[in-house]
Amino acid sequence: MDTTQRKNISVFRVLLYLIAITVALLWLFPIVWMIFSSLKPFGTPVAFLDRVFSPPFTLDNYFLLPQRAPIWRWTFNSVLVAGVVTAGVLVMSSLAGYALSKIKFKGSKILFVVIAAGLMVPIEAIVIPLFLTIIDLNLLNTHVSLIVPSFAAPLGVLIMKQYYDSIPNELVEAAAIDGSSYFRTWFSVCLPLSRSALAAVGIITFTNSWNNFLWPFLAAQNSRMFTLPVGLPVFQDLHVEEFTMPMTASVFASIPALLVFIFFQKQIVRGIAMSGIKG
């Protein structure tokens, strides 16, 4: 490699770093702004950056927040909904993916196409019939209505089926000869081997469910049933001229998702790569 070539590469690398740093700063700025705003005394105008980033700082807003909004209840709802949805999607996707990949039955290919086609149906297209169904079942304002519709997760089935396809059939056949039932083979052989796919599906489902707005907004009409993404905008509407409190609520709401991201960073990246879709 000659000197000119080496110089070109280093210039290219510097440019690349500059772009990456700029994008990171653009992404980080609103978060930092949100955190600093939440630490300002109640009533501080947050539009003036010099005032936001200079003392005094206080944690008062964090103590005041639970008194002004049922933030703990919303957090509980969000954790419950996201947790149960994730668990349900994991069980159903892995079972469905296993059946589609490893069990021979008539119509399995058509069934797979039908499930995959579900990826192309946006939630907006089914939200009204779903809402009417929930009303008919008298499930409005219940955790069941927030949770159950999310169990249908074609992306999860797709990822799990794809992963099970990569597990040699001989393992399943060896288990069958060993005396294992279909269910036992799924549980004892395929499931332990699919931990990375399960992590990917779990994280995608958890983050999607945590951020889900439209369906919980419709299904939960009582403020006690709100999840954080539904409760926060309502809370913000009550503070149209005061922003430190909504900023505090936003920080509060971000913490669980942030923790999930910190602990499962590797799996999230792998999950995005595995699904080919941004989580």
Added chain:
Amino acid sequence: MASISLKNIFKVYPGNVTAVHDFNLEIEDKEFIILVGPSGCGKSTTLRMIAGLEEITKGELFIGDKLVNDVAPKDRDIAMVFQNYALYPHMSVYKNMAFGLKLRKVPKDVIKQKVEEAAKILEIESLLERKPKALSGGQRQRVALGRAMVRDPAVFLLDEPLSNLDAKLRTSMRTEISLLHKRLGTTFVYVTHDQIEAMTMGDRIVVMKDGFIQQVDTPQNLYENPCNLFVAGFIGAPQMNFITAIVEKAGDGFAAKFGSSTLPLLPSRISPDTASKYEGKEVTVGIRPENLLVASLNPDLKEAAGITVNVELAELMGAETYLYGEVNGFNLIAKIPQFHNPKPGEAMDFVIDCQKIHLFDKETEMRLV
């Protein structure tokens, strides 16, 4: 322990692809039977039908006295060793071997005893806590055998179990599997495409081609009396030489003539009645490479015919030499003693032991007797 009976078995895949045609075979209790043939001949499909991993399209399969066509693999009292071992990667060697017994709700102390016993026989006692990825190919194969052994099955099914091993290990495992069969006294059905494995291990060999059984016989009979051209060419390494010759009257008897060479057709190889029917017609003469003998080393051989081979290549194999040459437009291979190392282009005199030639119909490719 159990016998296996396959009666008029067919396997037809969607698209009307018939993988196995009218397969009939009686496997004796404690017999070591080998299914051998080239890729796509239906040997693995047959084994998988015995295992219950493939549905039988037509016909009846009995294990012992029980018709098992619709019996699930787990209820057939069989164990199978797969080509790629199929060990559960997330389980230790012990758990791999114990899995089948655990599913059958065998008490823990009995499982422990059986696993340890099998591990001792297979010399894998020190590997019991390891995961399969920490094992070599040979060790994985032993674990796969152990997993089958602990179940005390009536039938052992082995699907090309040695094909992923290197040549040296394959040879030693071959011996070990044969010894294991003797020790366990169980029926073994073994699939391979390697005719050396077939010849060295089996009590009987089933040669298959295109889904049809070609011949079922002992290794020696298959070698000495192949029923058709395919079996003659498939069994034996290097493979049998084939020459097209014309049957002619020679004195009181008959002879096969090709080019300037004449091979007397002895009544022990072909009856005069049969030979007379082929007079003036073409037949295929089969000569095993070891029956092409160096003339100078066998001056007194009776019932022999001499030919001169133009040497093209000599391969030194250690104890012997494979000599590739040509005679009257036919390519021949001879297996000769190692100390002869002819140069390419050299002409070398051979004698053919006429007691050991094979004759086949040119059209039907069936053996003439």
